[in-house]
Amino acid sequence: MENTDRPITALVLAIPETAGSALYGMVDVLAAAGTLWRELVGESDGRQLIVPKIVSPSRTPFRCGNGIPVSPDLAIDEVSAPDILILPEMWLAPTDDVKDRYGDLKDWIVRCYDQGSTVYTACSGSILLASTGLLDGREATSHWGYQDLFRCSFPKVRFNPAPNLVISDLSGRLVTAGGTTSWHDLALHIIARHCSPGEALRIAKVYLLKWHGEGQLPFQSLVRRQPHADAVVRRAEQWLAENYVRDNAVSGVVETCLIPERSLKRRFKSATGQSLIEYVQNLRIEEAKRLLENGDTPTDEIAAMVGYENPAFFRRIFKRGTGLTPGAYRRMFKPVSSRIA
Numbered sequence: 001m002e003n004t005d006r007p008i009t010a011l012v013l014a015i016p017e018t019a020g021s022a023l024y025g026m027v028d029v030l031a032a033a034g035t036l037w038r039e040l041v042g043e044s045d046g047r048q049l050i051v052p053k054i055v056s057p058s059r060t061p062f063r064c065g066n067g068i069p070v071s072p073d074l075a076i077d078e079v080s081a082p083d084i085l086i087l088p089e090m091w092l093a094p095t096d097d098v099k100d101r102y103g104d105l106k107d108w109i110v111r112c113y114d115q116g117s118t119v120y121t122a123c124s125g126s127i128l129l130a131s132t133g134l135l136d137g138r139e140a141t142s143h144w145g146y147q148d149l150f151r152c153s154f155p156k157v158r159f160n161p162a163p164n165l166v167i168s169d170l171s172g173r174l175v176t177a178g179g180t181t182s183w184h185d186l187a188l189h190i191i192a193r194h195c196s197p198g199e200a201l202r203i204a205k206v207y208l209l210k211w212h213g214e215g216q217l218p219f220q221s222l223v224r225r226q227p228h229a230d231a232v233v234r235r236a237e238q239w240l241a242e243n244y245v246r247d248n249a250v251s252g253v254v255e256t257c258l259i260p261e262r263s264l265k266r267r268f269k270s271a272t273g274q275s276l277i278e279y280v281q282n283l284r285i286e287e288a289k290r291l292l293e294n295g296d297t298p299t300d301e302i303a304a305m306v307g308y309e310n311p312a313f314f315r316r317i318f319k320r321g322t323g324l325t326p327g328a329y330r331r332m333f334k335p336v337s338s339r340i341a
Contacts, residue, residue, distance in 0.1 A: 007048050008194050010084035011055040011074065013125075015102065020068030022089040022122060022183045027052045029187045029207060033195050037202035049195045055079065057105055065091040076108045081115035084190065087125030088183060094145055095227070097153035098131050106132045118173040120190060122183040126176040130154045135176075138168040143179030148226055151273050162323065165189060184209045228271040232257050236268060236276075244283040245307040250276050284308070285321045292330040299326045 010030055014023050030052040038046035056062075056072035064070050087109070092098070110132050113119050121129045126142040127149065129135055136156040141163055150159035160166060161178075164185050168174040177186040188209060192200035203209070228234070239256045246252055253276065254261045268276050284306040291302045303314035318326050 007051045008083045010050050010052045010086060010190070011079065011082040012052055012086045012088060013105075014054050014056045014064055014070045014072060014088075015090070015105070016062055016064055017090040017092060017098075018064040018070070019089040019091055019123075020064050020066060020070075022180075023054070023064065023070070024068075026086060026088055026122070026183055026187055027054065029184075029203060029209075030190065032206065033191045033199055033203055036206050037199075040206065049199065050084075050191070055082075055085075057102070076105060080108075081112055081117050083117065084194065085109065085112050085117045085119045086186075086190075087119070087121040087128050089123035089125060089180060090128065092124045092127060092146075094149055096127075097149055098128055099153065102128070110134060113173065116173075118175070120175045120177070120186055122177045122186045123179050129174070129176070130157050134174060135168060138174065139166050140168050140174075140176040141166040141178050142176060143182075145179070148273055226272050230267055230271045232259060232264070233268050233271040236264065237272070237279075240280060240283060244280050244287075245305075247307070249280045249307070280307075281317055282321065285318055288314070288318060288326065289322070289329065292326055302326070 012023060012026050012030075030050045031048065034049035035046040038044070053073040054070065055074045055076060056070070057076055059072050059075045061069065061071045106128070109119065109129065113134055119129065119134070121142075123143045124146060126135070126140050127146060130140065130150065131154075135154070137158075139158040139160055140150075141160050142150070144161040147159055147161045150157055164178040164182050166176045168176055175186070175189070177183065177189075184207075188200045188204055191203055236253050236257050239253050240249060243249055243252060251261075254264055257264050265276055268274070268279070272279065274282065288302050288306045291297055291305065292299075297305070299315070300311040303309075303311040306314070308314035308317070315326060318324075318329070322329055
């Protein structure tokens with residue numbers, strides 16, 4: 001049903017780590033709800049449905065990520081319990097959990113939620129939200145590149161890198177979105193939920209925004225260099241990088257590392273977050289992805305090239321890891337790789 005009440009107040013948080021594109025993109029898209037489509041098609045009955053404002057720890061102007069200037073509309077001590085609070089993407093290292101920063105800001109976020117605000121995050125904004133404790137015991141998502149950070153710094157959060165949007169609590173007042181341009185999906189979700197699905201569709205048409213229904217799995221790298229100090233596990237990773245196609249890759253790496261199999265598996269899981277067999281499978285899938293992106297080799301041949309004699313099993317493993325069949329993955333990414341080659 002169309003919103004017929006007062007405009008909804010949406011505060012978009014900005015701090016020095018904030019990504020300017022996500023900040024101003026979110027402000028721009030939300031502010032257009034109710035008016036821009038009608039202006040373009042010559043209708044005269046439009047009215048602004050959402051009033052976005054930038055909020056920060058203080059009103060002092062500053063520059064956020066990549067030197068983009070920000071002049072906050074409000075300071076956090078001037079407002080409580082907005083209808084909507086949005087924590088957009090931040091430029092954070094894969095190991096930066098912001099636990100030692102922004103104590104007053106985190107307390108304010110918790111108060112807003114406790115007093116009835118709906119809190120939305122996009123991409124790494126969920127790291128700031130997780131550091132408040134509000135996501136403890138709840139499912140959440142963020143950019144897939146932060147899954148190791150969540151595993152190490154926020155073990156109480158049930159991190160899921162696959163979906164593009166996760167409603168984290170039963171009341172629907174904690175919502176986390178996936179990586180980088182997932183703020184597009186989040187903006188459409190906010191407009192659909194707080195205004196109407198029809199208005200969200202109109203905004204999507206105006207801005208050419210695409211709902212990423214395929215989630216994040218097709219875009220994520222399954223093999224990441226996780227920093228750790230275990231020299232034996234590092235040796236195992238190096239050996240597997242060169243020998244993952246072998247039929248006996250797991251037994252081969254055990255022989256190479258010269259320690260009992262059970263000990264290696266335990267240490268490997270602890271250091272990398274993946275079991276040995278998962279690591280081997282992910283290496284194979286990453287190579288299959290590269291072959292699918294850059295050539296016309298049939299899927300059955302690719303399966304054999306990366307170490308799978310059974311093409312059907314390869315397809316199941318590939319879909320589990322990427323969310324797509326090999327054919328769908330090729331259709332999705334080969335046009336991109338061919339244009340930038």
